Amino acid sequence: MFDFLDVYPWLLPVMIFFGRIFDVSLGTLRIIFVSKGERYIAPVIGFFEVFIWVVIISQILIRANDLVAYLSYAAGYASGNYVGILLEQRIAYGIILCRIYTQKNGMELVQILNKMNFGATMTHGKGSTNEVDIIETVIDRNQMRNLEATLTGFDANIFYVIEDVRTKQNGIFAKRKNILTRWRVGK
Structure with missing residues (x-):
């Protein structure tokens, strides 16, 4: 599946770096959704998080035998934490x-x-x-x-x-905007 890495070995550290950014960012979001009790969103995010991690780690175990690949793994992890925090602040879920x-x-x-x-x-x-x-x-x-x-x-x-x-009930809350509200009668 990743035979192109044999031809272009310089792509491996790049793939590792960006794969770790995606994987760790998804992990950050998954933890947030778990803590908010979102039992349907968190498993889906977890699936993609682990899938990306398995793909990256398998390529490291097969091909990576240099310090650059290991450094890109660590740098991707650190960058993924930073990107995950930025995403969490941007989404402002909860x-x-x-x-x-x-x-x-x-x-x-x-x-x-x-x-x-x-x-x-x-x-x-x-x-x-x-x-x-x-x-x-x-x-x-x-x-x-x-x-x-x-x-x-x-x-x-x-x-x-x-x-x-975590939850709210029976109070005065602003109505949530919905993409369908512009087409609903009376809105």
Whole structure:
């Protein structure tokens, strides 16, 4: 299947390097989907991850007998970790809980969040120096940039923490956009 590598042996390190990038990047995504409970997506990604790894490792065991192939394997692994992290940040898959602490009027922020179709809950608390309003909202992770811009626009000294959430149920959540919504009647 890879007889061309006998004719062009310089392609082996290139194939190893890029194969490892794909394989490790898929591994990173698989771990994310496993941690989010995506039992149908994770096995499919795992299949392709292991398939690529087996192909690469078999070519290393058959043909690789020099330091360049070994270095390209290690460099592909390191680069794959980096690319996997970039992909994970770009996809921003999952749900997060944002807990917001402000010394300004929290009801104003709740109303702003409601206009953005984010459900929000507010409680009062005592901070180390003053009274604070604590606002909690659960959003899709890919909406965090919009939320950050809104929060800093509301209060330049705002403090917030973010936690991963595995599931959500029975709340006020923004409607998900779907590719089919543009063709559905009434939308």
